[in-house]
Amino acid sequence: MLDDASSPTPQAVTVAASTAAHRLQPLLHDLVSTVRAPTVALSGGDGQIRPAGVQGVFHADSRALSQATLTIDGREPEAVGHAPQGPGATRFVTLARWLGDPVPDPTVRIERFRQVTPGGMEERVEIVSSASVPVAAVVSLELGCDFAPIEVVKSGGDTVEAAAERTAPGEISWTSGGVRVVVTGTGARAEFAEYARTGFLRWPVELAPRGRVTLSWRVEVRDPQAVVTAPDRPAEWAEGEGAPRVVAADHRLSRLFEQSMDDLRSLRLAETATPGDTFLGAGVPWFLTLFGRDSIWAARMLLPLGTELAMGTLRTLARRQGTRIDPGSGEAPGKIMHELRRHEFAVEGNGLHLPAAYYGTIDATPLWISLLHDAWRWGAPATEIAALLPHLEAALGWLGGHADPDGDGFIEYVDTSGKGLANQGWKDSGDALRFHDGRQAQPPIALVEVQGYAHQAARQGADLLEAFGRPGAARWREHASALAERFRARFWVDGPRGRFPALALDRDKRPVDALTSNIGHLLGTGLLTEAEEAGIADLLVSPEMAGGFGLRTMSADAGGFSPLSYHCGSIWAHDTAIVVAGLARAGFATHAATLAEGLLVAGETFGYRLPELFGGDDRSALGRPVPYPAACRPQAWSAAAAVTVVHAALGLYPDVPEGRMLLRPLAGAPLGAVSAHGLRVAGTEVSASVDREGEAVVTGLPGGISTERARTSRP
Structure with a gap:
């Protein structure tokens, strides 16, 4: 009988099962933390909070946001750099090289200025164009919340996204066990995915040649059960x-x-x-x-x-x-x-x-x-x-x-x-x-x-x-x-x-x-x-x-x-x-x-x-x-x-x-x-x-x- 090359060997099955059972603690060394205790935001170097590992906004031992991913016309900006800006603040610089003038140098730049406060986070998104032509785009922020306890995240355990709620215009919220998370986007339109439990804030933007626009959003955590x-x-x-x-x-x-x-x-x-x-x-x-x-x-x-x-x-x-x-x-x-x-x-x-x-x-x-x-x-x-x-x-x-x-x-x-x-x-x-x-x-x-x-x-x-x-x-x-x-x-x-x-x-x-x-x-x-x-x-x-x-x-x-x-x-x-x-x-x-x-x-x-x-x-x-x-x-x-x-x-x-x-x-x-x-x-x-x-x-x-x-x- 010939071996079926597409089927795993018994040894491979054993290794796969062992790996599934052995959960790994998420890595931290390449993440950017912005903290004002008891609240902290952990993101990639581009400012994106992705639904993976230990990324998220945490408050008093619980994850309040598991995702905050910014896209422009459905594409993620490219990271350039980031730096702390004092207690509880970080600035991220990214590029949208597909927008603006068709030249080697980037002409559309995005800066996210993140300020964490006890019980919340505010973010200002500045889109700056040095292009000679007008720029029009749709900026989207995809948001998710899983209320995962910190010990579950630390052990690499499974989490489940909570259902987003419709509350007010430009607002998305989640509630669990007395904890309420509310995200508000100034001037944004709130939308909800039918196939998932995430929500979106969307802003249509238009920039004149060499123009700029500033968007803002914030998250507030209401947590009466916090011990700190x-x-x-x-x-x-x-x-x-x-x-x-x-x-x-x-x-x-x-x-x-x-x-x-x-x-x-x-x-x-x-x-x-x-x-x-x-x-x-x-x-x-x-x-x-x-x-x-x-x-x-x-x-x-x-x-x-x-x-x-x-x-x-x-x-x-x-x-x-x-x-x-x-x-x-x-x-x-x-x-x-x-x-x-x-x-x-x-x-x-x-x-x-x-x-x-x-x-x-x-x-x-x-x-x-x-x-x-x-x-x-x-x-x-x-x-x-x-x-x-x-x-x-x-x-x-x-x-x-x-x-x-x-x-x-x-x-x-x-x-x-x-x-x-x-x-x-x-x-x-x-x-x-x-x-x-x-x-x-x-x-x-x-x-x-x-x-x-x-x-x-x-x-x-x-x-x-x-x-x-x-x-x-x-x-x-x-x-x-x-x-x-x-x-x-x-x-x-x-x-x-x-x-x-x-x-x-x-x-x-x-x-x-x-x-x-x-x-x-x-x-x-x-x-x-x-x-x-x-x-x-x-x-x-x-x-x-x-x-x-x-x-x-x-x-x-x-x-x-x-x-x-x-x-x-x-x-x-x-x-x-x-x-x-x-x-x-x-x-x-x-x-x-x-x-x-x-x-x-x-x-x-x-x-x-x-x-x-x-x-x-x-x-x-x-x-x-x-x-x-x-x-x-x-x-x-x-x-x-x-x-x-x-x-x-x-x-x-x-x-x-x-x-x-x-x-x-x-x-x-x-x-x-x-x-x-x-x-x-x-x-x-x-x-x-x-x-x-x-x-x-x-x-x-x-x-x-x-x-x-x-x-x-x-x-």
Whole structure:
């Protein structure tokens, strides 16, 4: 019997079935995001929102528009370029080369100016002709809506278009479950496809020679069920006069700071019930909501710009601090939550089912304590700090109790529900924790950086208790001291370049011996001696760790290394920045500058909007970082990384309660001369600069604060 070449082989059928069952997360790296939280538009570089992947207008974890495709006489314009135009705004430039004069140069140009606002989007379409003849055409905008939850989109799940409704002239709407989406086109005619569930706005246009016409349309989302909203007050680092600005000899740093500030303004959120307390949504599009760890780290990194964001973040999380034991959500008394959604976050195909309020994080609680402490040092009002002290005591209680379920003296986690996150540190992907030979570690897991966070939190919590006349300071200092002794006895391992702390202890209390970026988070926590910090600093800038554009999450010589893995070889901007900050404060100027320079290259590559992460390929591979295709962009702590690099260069470390400002700029000014204006200490605007010789100056400090200069280098 002859083979039928047109029929698939059994192997091909198996592969096809497997592919259909294995849904793929949509890629993001080539999309353009325009955001004003809690609303974001994701489109192609031509401005088109196509019914594919993660493109669309999203609002508070739900897709409001799944399509907004512009055509002229039934043809899509050709893309030329696009650029951000400030917070929540993007301009797209396209061409209609089939219109106008029959010459090589294009004579009809279309610009789409997109402005996203909380709960909506407006777009102005300008058609400009430089042709010598009149131009007549019909402009159409095809629109669709599927109300797809963000977790369905993230998992590549199937969605169904909702039926468009006829409402008013020039208006199309959709309704589902109390959410209503309304699109209005000024001067447009609304039409509806008989064969589909989409609607159209149409404008007939006529342009005189060298004429122009402007069209406009808008979408409004009415969503009473949203759990997050826009804050009801501007940021203390809002736009305009007095806004933070940076002037640097290296213009990449200035431009990265400027774009990052625009992104940070766009990511500001509040809970619907308390719009006065601001926090940062973690990232676009998957995490545009409250995330304990991410929101805390971003607020902590932005303290040089003021304490208002920090206090809003602290209060928001304190209101949701755990009060009971709930294995399903991970809640425990005193614990700080991980993430907040409008409903259960169930990712199709991987068994992940997170309740709307989920507490599966091991590090948010000690980081909350450290943010409270650092905000106090930067001059947050004492009355606001005092109001949170009961929550501090509850968080310390968790640290000394439920955080250590087996009583071995280390903080550890395990997902007992079977439906939550398998890994609950910042490297929370399922395969993030690996031994040097590539084997995966099994839970319960005691992460290395979390022991550092816990040590620092215990000491800082003690400082707060003592300063505000509350009992318990001695207990928590003893707790920190005992943890440091246990850590030194159990975590350190030998490697080709010397000793270093292991990534974690696994369920059998074996050190997970891969060299990773996690150990950089120990700098400044007090868990290390000066000699240990020096050894770690050298390891962090070794070719295996710093051979890319920033700090790799895992050493390139580890068995589990992959440059495009989520946590096993990629580079995260915030991770690199946290380590830069630790190195800078410890006096390792050259080390800090090596990693910071990688971020500046990455910033330039990605249009000064640093993504969540990017590839950890060696610099020699392409000469520029490779995008991680599903990375969020913008992302709060990636944008905040620019502020951290500026802060590290300047070296301002205030202790407002003690009336001191320590100055420790990077020795030798390895990032060049830098000046910053619009910084804030105790609510007062200050300016700081470091010249090309490394001399630092700060002006505008509040009365009663004296400056002292620290030694700027370490042996």
